[in-house]
Amino acid sequence: MGNSHDTDAALDVERSSAVRVESLAVSIDGVALLEPVSFDIPAGTAVAITGANGAGKTTLLRVLAGLVPPTAGSAHIGERPVDERSPAFRRMVAGHIGHTSFARDLTLDEQLTMVGVSWGSAVTSSSERATALLDDFGLSHLRTRFAHELSSGQTQMFSLALAIARPFDVLLLDEPEQRLDTERRSQIAGIVRGLVDDGTTLLFASHNAKLIDAVSDRTVSLMRS
Amino acid sequence: MASDPTLRRVRQLRRDRQAQSESDLNYTIYAVVLVLLIVGVPVIRMAVLGLASPPVVSLLENAASPAVLAAATGLLISALLVLGRMRGPALMDPFRSAVVAGNHLPRRHTLRRPFIISAAQLVGLLVVVALVLSSALVVAGTTTALAVVTFVAATVLVGILAAIAWLAGQSLSTRTSTQVAGAVALVSLAGAVIPAGLLVTPWGWFALLYPSSELAAWPALVGLTIAVIAASLAVPRLLDGIRGPELSAQARRWTSAGTFTASADFAGALAQFRALPTTGRRWRAVRNGPVAVVVFGRDLVGSLRTPERFITAALALLVAGFLLASPSVVPAAVAWMTALLGGIIAFLALGVWSDGFRHAADTAAGLPLYGFGAAKEFALHATLPVAGVLVFGGAGALTAIAVGASPVSVVEALVFALLVVTVRILNATKGQMPLELLTPIPTPAGDFSGALVMMWQADALLLTSVLSLLLTASWLSTPLLLVLMPVAGAVVVVVAGHNLRTAR
Numbered sequence: 001m002g003n004s005h006d007t008d009a010a011l012d013v014e015r016s017s018a019v020r021v022e023s024l025a026v027s028i029d030g031v032a033l034l035e036p037v038s039f040d041i042p043a044g045t046a047v048a049i050t051g052a053n054g055a056g057k058t059t060l061l062r063v064l065a066g067l068v069p070p071t072a073g074s075a076h077i078g079e080r081p082v083d084e085r086s087p088a089f090r091r092m093v094a095g096h097i098g099h100t101s102f103a104r105d106l107t108l109d110e111q112l113t114m115v116g117v118s119w120g121s122a123v124t125s126s127s128e129r130a131t132a133l134l135d136d137f138g139l140s141h142l143r144t145r146f147a148h149e150l151s152s153g154q155t156q157m158f159s160l161a162l163a164i165a166r167p168f169d170v171l172l173l174d175e176p177e178q179r180l181d182t183e184r185r186s187q188i189a190g191i192v193r194g195l196v197d198d199g200t201t202l203l204f205a206s207h208n209a210k211l212i213d214a215v216s217d218r219t220v221s222l223m224r225s
Numbered sequence: 226m227a228s229d230p231t232l233r234r235v236r237q238l239r240r241d242r243q244a245q246s247e248s249d250l251n252y253t254i255y256a257v258v259l260v261l262l263i264v265g266v267p268v269i270r271m272a273v274l275g276l277a278s279p280p281v282v283s284l285l286e287n288a289a290s291p292a293v294l295a296a297a298t299g300l301l302i303s304a305l306l307v308l309g310r311m312r313g314p315a316l317m318d319p320f321r322s323a324v325v326a327g328n329h330l331p332r333r334h335t336l337r338r339p340f341i342i343s344a345a346q347l348v349g350l351l352v353v354v355a356l357v358l359s360s361a362l363v364v365a366g367t368t369t370a371l372a373v374v375t376f377v378a379a380t381v382l383v384g385i386l387a388a389i390a391w392l393a394g395q396s397l398s399t400r401t402s403t404q405v406a407g408a409v410a411l412v413s414l415a416g417a418v419i420p421a422g423l424l425v426t427p428w429g430w431f432a433l434l435y436p437s438s439e440l441a442a443w444p445a446l447v448g449l450t451i452a453v454i455a456a457s458l459a460v461p462r463l464l465d466g467i468r469g470p471e472l473s474a475q476a477r478r479w480t481s482a483g484t485f486t487a488s489a490d491f492a493g494a495l496a497q498f499r500a501l502p503t504t505g506r507r508w509r510a511v512r513n514g515p516v517a518v519v520v521f522g523r524d525l526v527g528s529l530r531t532p533e534r535f536i537t538a539a540l541a542l543l544v545a546g547f548l549l550a551s552p553s554v555v556p557a558a559v560a561w562m563t564a565l566l567g568g569i570i571a572f573l574a575l576g577v578w579s580d581g582f583r584h585a586a587d588t589a590a591g592l593p594l595y596g597f598g599a600a601k602e603f604a605l606h607a608t609l610p611v612a613g614v615l616v617f618g619g620a621g622a623l624t625a626i627a628v629g630a631s632p633v634s635v636v637e638a639l640v641f642a643l644l645v646v647t648v649r650i651l652n653a654t655k656g657q658m659p660l661e662l663l664t665p666i667p668t669p670a671g672d673f674s675g676a677l678v679m680m681w682q683a684d685a686l687l688l689t690s691v692l693s694l695l696l697t698a699s700w701l702s703t704p705l706l707l708v709l710m711p712v713a714g715a716v717v718v719v720v721a722g723h724n725l726r727t728a729r
Binding site: 016065067084087091092093095096097098099100101103104105106109113115117118119120122123124126127144145146148162163166167169172178 | 452464499502506507510511512513514515519523524526527528530531584587588591592593594595596598600615659
């Protein structure tokens with residue numbers, strides 16, 4: 001499904017979505033999980049979030065996804081404050097951060113189709129989109145498999161496909177290169193770069209220099225406290 | 226005794242290791258004996274005296290009792306055939322599965338001991354039930370001691386037969402064991418309703434030995450003995466037929482389940498036994514139509530991809546519907562048992578069709594995957610369990626009319642089963658156990674925190690049990706019940722919504 005301005009239902013969503021973060025910080029009981037950070041990202045930009053383990057990359061993405069509240073500062077996506085209770089916010093932001101919940105009783109193409117259907121697409125067009133996604137991710141030959149029948153690398157590829165099967169304006173990915181071989185990493189780089197070229201705003205945490213070089217327009221470096 | 230030197234050495238090593246924890250063993254024996262004396266004996270005494278009350282005895286002495294016993298025994302054997310695929314009787318821990326069962330020795334030797342232990346446990350359990358039942362009849366003076374001895378002996382034989390069926394479930398392929406289980410269930414149900422049906426199956430012969438004032442049916446005991454001897458001859462081949470990877474998979478699954486249980490994560494433990502789909506991958510689960518129909522179709526096809534779970538849920542809901550509609554036709558003293566059993570079976574059966582709820586709860590905690598919104602997603606996934614209640618629960622409840630249940634009790638049973646669907650939603654949304662529950666609560670009787678953990682883990686089942694008992698409360702009129710149950714359902718859904726919001 002890709003960028004949400006591909007669909008009719010997205011017409012009420014602002015097209016020039018961007019991410020604005022001001023002095024954003026997260027701490028628990030006085031222990032900093034994310035040191036204060038500020039940045040402003042125009043729409044249609046790919047930003048790599050880098051930093052050592054524990055610098056707060058995943059925490060930053062989780063805050064932007066509305067899964068963790070910040071303890072200081074603010075974050076806006078598409079000029080709206082981050083608030084996962086807002087349907088418009090949920091409509092704008094997609095991603096893959098940590099665990100993906102698979103439907104254990106559906107095959108890969110059916111899961112992707114159901115995601116499209118749930119966002120208002122017809123079954124036929126969702127099914128076509130599912131076929132295209134499986135093709136893009138090199139999973140076509142596995143379309144009738146169940147998720148528990150995939151290898152770890154295939155599971156990662158399918159998780160990423162599932163994340164972009166729905167409409168969105170901003171895509172958040174946490175280390176998309178995990179468990180992938182060189183060829184698959186290049187494949188992912190091509191797919192997400194294509195999304196950015198089509199107008200998606202992408203923030204992704206990564207430790208992989210080649211992926212960062214191939215995809216990102218700029219980098220936000222987080223410092224460990 | 227192990228005849229093979231390798232087996233002897235492995236067992237010697239194991240005995241040496243166990244000897245180091247002799248004090249643990251002594252403590253376990255001490256605790257078990259105390260629990261049996263303090264809890265077991267009074268409970269068994271209460272059960273015997275309760276069953277010996279005139280209304281219950283008249284029910285137990287009913288002419289249809291042997292037919293019911295035959296059907297129940299046949300269904301137990303059928304269930305054990307299915308259970309064997311998930312947890313067979315010939316099972317060891319993962320390490321011993323790899324070392325002992327993976328070596329050069331025939332599995333008829335290496336797996337014989339764990340099978341015998343499991344079979345003995347099953348036989349022991351059935352004998353306790355048989356003793357309680359027949360003791361009640363002796364107390365009531367409706368049977369003789371000889372009839373009881375004969376019945377207990379027959380129980381031992383049928384227990385061995387059931388253990389062999391359990392082993393067959395572990396050894397045969399999924400398809401074969403499912404087919405055999407289905408055939409056994411059908412024959413059992415048919416044998417219970419057709420005249421002279423008890424004469425054709427071993428469990429029918431067992432039922433003919435049900436304690437009564439008449440002379441025991443000795444030919445039935447002889448026939449049952451011959452059947453058990455014949456079935457026992459197949460045990461070595463069944464043990465040899467167990468596949469190593471499946472043995473290891475079962476062992477790992479049970480170890481994981483034990484770990485989850487030890488860490489008070491019963492949901493995680495249960496997930497270990499939830500069968501994964503392997504069939505029907507080419508069936509079209511997502512079809513054109515209104516979104517409610519699309520999700521219903523998707524859930525239905527998804528459920529049919531684990532046919533044994535689907536069939537189990539359907540049959541269990543049939544039984545639950547029958548039991549929930551039946552309290553008015555059994556003696557008042559045991560009406561609560563019927564309702565409670567019906568409620569628990571309905572809760573367990575609906576667990577099979579709660580995969581949609583669990584998936585919805587899982588996705589609700591992360592970045593939105595589906596565009597429905599959490600409330601709508603739960604509502605859409607409720608269509609399958611609701612349809613299951615109406616079709617299978619309804620059929621079971623309507624059957625109860627044949628034994629004297631009123632149409633109003635059928636409606637009550639269905640409304641209650643729909644209430645259990647909301648309890649299933651609540652159960653899917655409760656998330657991780659609060660760590661505060663692990664805080665020790667010292668009392669004169671010991672640490673109470675364990676009881677709290679158990680209550681938290683089983684809260685949905687406890688809630689269902691309490692609600693099902695209310696079905697038989699004399700102070701609740703039918704109209705009031707029919708109003709209160711939807712209200713209770715609404716409250717349960719509100720609590721589930723709160724759970725979802727706090728989980729984020």
